[in-house]
Each structure stands twice: as C-alpha cells, then as structure tokens.
Amino acid sequence: MAIHIKNLIKKYKNTIVLDHLDLTIKEGSIFGLLGPNGAGKTTLVSILNFLVSKDFGEVQILGYDSDKNEKEIKARSSLVPQSYAFYPTLSAFENLEFFGALYGLTGKVLHTKIDHCLALTSLEKYREARAETFSGGLKRRLNIAIGLLNSPQILYLDEPTVGIDPQSRSYILSVIKNINQIEGTTIVYTSHYMEEIEYLCDDIAILDQGKIVFHETKETINAHSNIAKIHLSDTSTQEVNLQSNYDALVDTFCDIKQKSLHVKEIELPKNNLENIFMSITKKELRD
Amino acid sequence: MFYYILKKEFLLIIRNLHALIVLFVMPTVFIIIMTLALQNTYANKYDVKLSVLLSSETPSLALESFVQTLNSNTFFTFTFTQTTPVVEEALYHQKYDFVLTLSNDFTEKLGKSRDVSMALFSRSDISYQQVAFLKQFLSAKLSEMVIGNLLKMQGIKTQNALNFEEIISNTYVLKDKNTTTVTSVQHSVPSWLIFSMFFILIPISNTFINEKNFGTIDKIRSINVSLSTMMMGKFIPYFVMNQLQVFGMILVGMYLIPLLGGDSLVINGSIFLLMLVSFVVSIAAISFALTIATLSNSSEMATILGGTSNIILAAIGGIMVPKVVMPKFMQDVSEISPMSWALDCFLDIIVKGGSFGDIQFNVMKLLLFALLFFTLACLMLNYRRN
Numbered sequence: 001m002a003i004h005i006k007n008l009i010k011k012y013k014n015t016i017v018l019d020h021l022d023l024t025i026k027e028g029s030i031f032g033l034l035g036p037n038g039a040g041k042t043t044l045v046s047i048l049n050f051l052v053s054k055d056f057g058e059v060q061i062l063g064y065d066s067d068k069n070e071k072e073i074k075a076r077s078s079l080v081p082q083s084y085a086f087y088p089t090l091s092a093f094e095n096l097e098f099f100g101a102l103y104g105l106t107g108k109v110l111h112t113k114i115d116h117c118l119a120l121t122s123l124e125k126y127r128e129a130r131a132e133t134f135s136g137g138l139k140r141r142l143n144i145a146i147g148l149l150n151s152p153q154i155l156y157l158d159e160p161t162v163g164i165d166p167q168s169r170s171y172i173l174s175v176i177k178n179i180n181q182i183e184g185t186t187i188v189y190t191s192h193y194m195e196e197i198e199y200l201c202d203d204i205a206i207l208d209q210g211k212i213v214f215h216e217t218k219e220t221i222n223a224h225s226n227i228a229k230i231h232l233s234d235t236s237t238q239e240v241n242l243q244s245n246y247d248a249l250v251d252t253f254c255d256i257k258q259k260s261l262h263v264k265e266i267e268l269p270k271n272n273l274e275n276i277f278m279s280i281t282k283k284e285l286r287d
Numbered sequence: 288m289f290y291y292i293l294k295k296e297f298l299l300i301i302r303n304l305h306a307l308i309v310l311f312v313m314p315t316v317f318i319i320i321m322t323l324a325l326q327n328t329y330a331n332k333y334d335v336k337l338s339v340l341l342s343s344e345t346p347s348l349a350l351e352s353f354v355q356t357l358n359s360n361t362f363f364t365f366t367f368t369q370t371t372p373v374v375e376e377a378l379y380h381q382k383y384d385f386v387l388t389l390s391n392d393f394t395e396k397l398g399k400s401r402d403v404s405m406a407l408f409s410r411s412d413i414s415y416q417q418v419a420f421l422k423q424f425l426s427a428k429l430s431e432m433v434i435g436n437l438l439k440m441q442g443i444k445t446q447n448a449l450n451f452e453e454i455i456s457n458t459y460v461l462k463d464k465n466t467t468t469v470t471s472v473q474h475s476v477p478s479w480l481i482f483s484m485f486f487i488l489i490p491i492s493n494t495f496i497n498e499k500n501f502g503t504i505d506k507i508r509s510i511n512v513s514l515s516t517m518m519m520g521k522f523i524p525y526f527v528m529n530q531l532q533v534f535g536m537i538l539v540g541m542y543l544i545p546l547l548g549g550d551s552l553v554i555n556g557s558i559f560l561l562m563l564v565s566f567v568v569s570i571a572a573i574s575f576a577l578t579i580a581t582l583s584n585s586s587e588m589a590t591i592l593g594g595t596s597n598i599i600l601a602a603i604g605g606i607m608v609p610k611v612v613m614p615k616f617m618q619d620v621s622e623i624s625p626m627s628w629a630l631d632c633f634l635d636i637i638v639k640g641g642s643f644g645d646i647q648f649n650v651m652k653l654l655l656f657a658l659l660f661f662t663l664a665c666l667m668l669n670y671r672r673n
Binding site for chain 1: 288290291292294295298299302303497500501502503505506507508509510511512
C-alpha cells in the first residue's frame, strides 16, 4: 500500500475537518480525490505532506509511520501545490536548481535530473526564461517539474489544472499519466473537474464533511454506469449493458420487435461520476 | 545545498529593482542632500548670511565706522539706511531678516547718556537662537566701542586689544589621533546608512510574503529542510547586502560628496571597529526585518508596519535631526531607538576616533535587540509551521 490511513481526526478549533477518516491508496495507482469546497481535501493532503499536524489517527506512507519517519517519507514523496510554488523572477532552470538542491541533489546529478524533468514536462525551450513570463499552462508544468525532482514514489497534485486552457490541461493530464506509467509513481490527485478524474484516475474517492463517503475503482464505477433500462408496453423492463459496445442494444431491440412489444421509455445510464458525486454530496451550495 | 539557497536569494535581491533603489539610491540621495544642507551647521561660517537693515536718521562718521565694524563678521550683513523704514515692507518685501533702528545720535550718546536705544524687529520665521545670537553680537560690538572710546580718552592704544573673539580658539579634540574638524558628512553618512540598512526589511518581507502567498513556503516545508538552514539562507545574503551598503555609502562620503562641493568623509577611528559596528547593525536590522516579515500577511502590511516603524525609529533616534539639536527630553527619548545606539557607535568611531570601550555598551544593546527579534521571528515561524 502506498498510503494507509486509519481513524484520522483533525479539528480546527471546534470544527471537525477530518472525521475518523479511513483510506487506503494502492501503490502505483492514480488516486483521484473529489470533494466539495471545505470537504477536507487540502487538509488531508497537507497532513500527508507534514504541513499540518493531525490530532489523532494512524498514517502509514510507503510502509513508514508518519509519526516516526517524517524524513524518510518526505524524501520519497513530493507535493505540487495548487498555487505556483516557485519564484517568478527566477528562470525555470534556476527554480529547478534551487528546489533540486533542497532535495539534496548537487553537481552533475542535479543537472541531469533538471534536464529529465524539463523533458518530461516539455519545458526544454523555456529553460532560461523567467517564470514570470510564462503562460498559465507553462507555470503549471513548471510546478509539476519541480515536484518530480526527487523522483517521488508518491506525487501529490492539488488541483494542478486550475485556470488553464483546455489544450494545456489535456497536455498536463497526459504528462501525469506518463509519469505514472513510465516512472511507476503513485499519484494522489485532487480536483473539482469530474471529467479529469474520470479520465485519469483508476481509483476514485469522494470526501465530504471530513469523511470518505465513496471509494471505488474506475472499473466498478464504469460497470454500474453502463446499464440502460428499456421500459416496454407490457410494463416489463429490460436492462442492457453498454460497457463494451452497442451490439447488445441492437440485439435487445430485435428481440423486442420479434415479441411485438413497444418501447415505452429508454432510461440511459446516469451513473457517471458527476451523478454519483451530486447524489452523495447533495446539491446544496458549499462555502 | 547552502550554495544554491544563497544563490537563489541573491538572484531574488538583484532582480528586485525597487529593493535596490531603496537600499542604494535612497541613502545616496539622502546623504548628498543632508550633507550639503547641514554644511553650515557644522561649519564655522555661513555662506548665506542673515541680512540686517540698520537705520538711523542721524548719520555720522562714527556711525559709518560702527557699521563697518559690524560687517566684519561671517554671520550677518548690515545695510545702512538714513530713512526710517516701514518694518513690514523691509522684512517681507525687501527680504531682510532683521530691521534695526537706532535712536538719534546713537554713537555720540553711547556710553555718555541713557537716552540711547536699539529697536530690533525680526521676521517671524527667524529662530529665537538667531535673534539671541544677533543681540549678543551687537552687545559685544557696542561694549567694544564704549570701552574703546574710554581707553582712547585715557590715551591707551586699543588696536586689536578689544577683539577677544580672536584670542579664543577652538579645536575639536580626538582621543588619540590627529585633529580634524567635525563635518556634516560625518553625521550624514552614518545616519542615512543606518536608515537604509534597516530598510533591508523591504526586500526581506517581499521575498517572505511572496513565498507565503505563492505557496512556495509550503513546498519548501514539504521537503527535508531545517528551519535553521532556511533562516541562515535568508540571513547571509541580506547581511552581505548590508555590508555592500556600508562600503558604498562610505565611498559616496569620501569621493562623491567632495565632487559636489561638500567635505570629504574622514574616518578618525579604526576600520576594524567600523566593520564590527556595521556587522552588529546589520544583524539587528535583519532580525527586526525577519520579525516584521513573519508578522505581515501582505507586502502592503509589511511596508506600512516596517516602513512606519523605521521612520519613527529614525526620527527619534537622531537620524533625521541630529541629537545635539534636540531638547533634553527628546535626547532621552532617543535612547529607546536602536538606530540611536547604532548612530552613537558610528559617530564614536568616525568622528571621535573612539575605542571598543566607547562602543561596547551600545554594541551589546544592539546584539540583545537582534537576539530578541531573531528569537521572536523563529518562534513565530515555528508556530506557523506547527
């Protein structure tokens, strides 16, 4: 297991932000964490990155107890915060050099690693340009490149596509997928964008009011998301699984026709992630 | 790792144009302006004399000679008129600083009759000290004339015998070196240097607040970097910048000010002691800046909080107005300002050629100030980390 959390509690004054939270994230997976505003996503990621202390509970990361092995865990994980965590007046290279040095890299190793991270995020030609001159997409890529400097086993990405154009977003998602597939890095990805999570993640959880209220693999969600219901004139209902292709639907219609029945209503699959999210977290506006 | 932390911090400073202007251009401009403006205060003559319109309706040779005597000084210019002037016209339209009206047959009756008087009228912006100085000057010259006349009647030669001012000499004394006179540049350079050294809080707080606002500090905290490494990584570059300020401002005092007509900066004391003081002042200024930066949540807040406190500390610390011209009460108040302790140290070395013994008490106070604020900054940072 990459991350194992048991009975985690975090309070801010009298407000319970994480409420007896249990969660397990598989090694090598892309884990998507969804949740409305104020659900506790950032607090959870902050606890996992030692930015905020927990009040109670056990957290094991890569087999290390977070209470005893902060140094070991920090060396093996990396955070890409939602904000641009770099210095605008430094170039991409200078930023990477500084953060690489903080990870203990020096000399040739540091420069090789910088080149590798620039290549992974396709920032080679912006190497010497100051970060303040970058577009939103380039800034996001630089943020990710910095996060990759220590070759982390776990990479936390906190809403890494906020405020960028669709092309940049698509590119960033493919970069993240590559990092997971090529480097074998476990990705913990928080976002408000359902379609991103659906596209990217193979393990999805919804956090609401400090609790994990939904946690399934993408396969399971998809399996439940592909059942179409056909209501017939004899009041019976036929279910068709649309997961692989639409042949089953054609076969069912042929069967209905042969029985001289009429279709009263077709209920198309509604169980996509957004529907699950909205049905679980309800529709009231969150702060 | 440390090399790259320092490199980053230096790059941030040298690419911050506003900070460089505050650190180097502002003190240079202040030193030039204040040195030239205060030149007369420290010199033994004024290049702008106070003007006096002297009127008497009864001119005489004796009066003419008296006016000539009055004009042989370096502080006042006397212009004689036979007509009685309209005082307001003379002061506010003809731009005289004083109008002095003598009673009839003034020189003839002086010393012989009680029926003599001098009416002095001063413009409202003339200081009490300047009025008192003119009255003393006139009094001395009148005494000189009366006694001179008496001695002449006794047949005693009076030439030069009554000019007591010439027999009183003044020498500024240093503890153990050659003698020099105090110049305005010796006050201006350390004053505005200290002021600008404390303004290191502008780049420090900008960097700190940007790190907080951009989330950079969270990224750094998620890496295995100790608080002490990060604090030292901030401390050393700004310490070096402070030392560059000291070096630069001393060069301004030595070489630029003379080109502009001022006196060249002369350092009467030990260079090593000067370095020691500049190190201590820098440590105090950076510690103070780190606390302000940790306290502030925005650049605006840091600029208001830090800038205002710096200006107040400078105003009461004798930076803007030399402590010697302050009343006793304000001189006592100035003792609470670290800028005053720093200024005393610099003046002890630059002007008085003092030894370590002369500055040790103020050095100690500055170090305690630094320790207090550095501890405060670390505690607040640590509190926020946890």
